[in-house]
Amino acid sequence: MILITGATGHFGKAAIDSLLEKGTAAGDIIALVRDESKAAELKEKGIQIKAGDYHDYDSLRKALKGVDKLLLVSSSDLNDRLTQHKNVINAAKENGVTQIAYTSIDIESFTASVIPVVSQIHSDTADYLKKSGIAYTLLNDTLYADLVPMFAGEKVLETGIFFPAGDGKTPFVARAEMAEAAAVVLSTGGHENQEYAITADTAYSFSEIAAIISEITGKDVQYLKPDADTYIAELVKAGVPEGDAGFFAGFGVAIGKGEFDTKRSDLAKLLGRKPQGLKEFLKTIYG
Ligand SMILES: NC(=O)c1ccc[n+]([C@@H]2O[C@H](COP(=O)([O-])OP(=O)(O)OC[C@H]3O[C@@H](n4cnc5c(N)ncnc54)[C@H](OP(=O)(O)O)[C@@H]3O)[C@@H](O)[C@H]2O)c1
Secondary structure, three states, X not given: OEEEOOOOOHHHHHHHHHHHHOOOOHHHEEEEEOOHHHOHHHHHOOOXXXXXXXXXXXXXXXXXXXXXXXXXXXXXXXXXXXXXXXXXXHHHHHXXXXXXXEEEEOOOOOOOXXXXXXXXXHHHHHHHHHHOOOEEEEEEEOOEHHHHHHHXXXXXXXXXXXXXXXXXXXXXXXXXHHHHHHHHHHHOOOOOOEEEEEOOOOOEOHHHHHHHXXXXXXXXXXXXXXXXXXXXXXXXXXXXXXXXXHHHHHHHHHHHOOOOOOOOOOHHHHHOOOOOOHHHHHHXXXX
């Protein structure tokens, strides 16, 4: 029995779809959801639904009964994320779960990152998981290609890309393909106590991304390279809360410093094919 956390979120749903496509029976999959009203589509597919909240240990302990393998999708609730992840790992241990795959991050250095609020949680969770004694698989995910349109902005075709990422490059991967890699790890053997870089072979800068969007749309899309302070000030002027603007800017600065350009990739090996290129992905958005 395989349990997927965050099953009503993008990654969890995509991982379940991939498991089904790869031949895992719906009856062998449990979806952990915190809001059952969002699980109708999963129910229709024949997936078992269990209610559980990362903050509520007792709910997790009950939900994880009879589970062999678990995909722990990192929490999107930024309030004490480490405790949330520890609760899932502890509940898994109590229930004799044999393997946990965790969606971590592929970054140059956990300790030297300019976005410790992001990197530290993954590093701490990975350490805790490794020490739990349960077989682990760390899915060290790069940034989602799905974030590129968000970083580029809604008016990218009119105003260009305004993002403080300098000339840094990122090996973006479509979230659905990252989720597929998770499904491979859960449905095939030999991934115990392994770490995988879920990254593309090629990394792209935002100048290159602007050129790709120009080619797709036939419009002249420029990459404006603001510094982080200018970017934050512009976002705040447009009504974005300062904390959120600072959070987005942090990703730009980390990209600019090359933190995601780790030059390692295990994705093609896991998928058994070359992953979709960024240009192909962006065609689905701008084409
Ligand atoms: N690599 C990247 O580029 C990148 C980018 C963004 C995020 N991430 C990380 O990857 C994770 C998955 O991404 P995603 O796109 O699938 O995010 P998402 O669509 O926001 O899904 C997050 C899931 O976590 C669930 N969740 C949040 N708090 C919970 C709690 N207290 N108890 C139980 N479940 C809880 C949410 O439940 P509900 O459906 O009820 O809200 C949702 O199903 C994110 O949570 C984040 O940690 C990575």
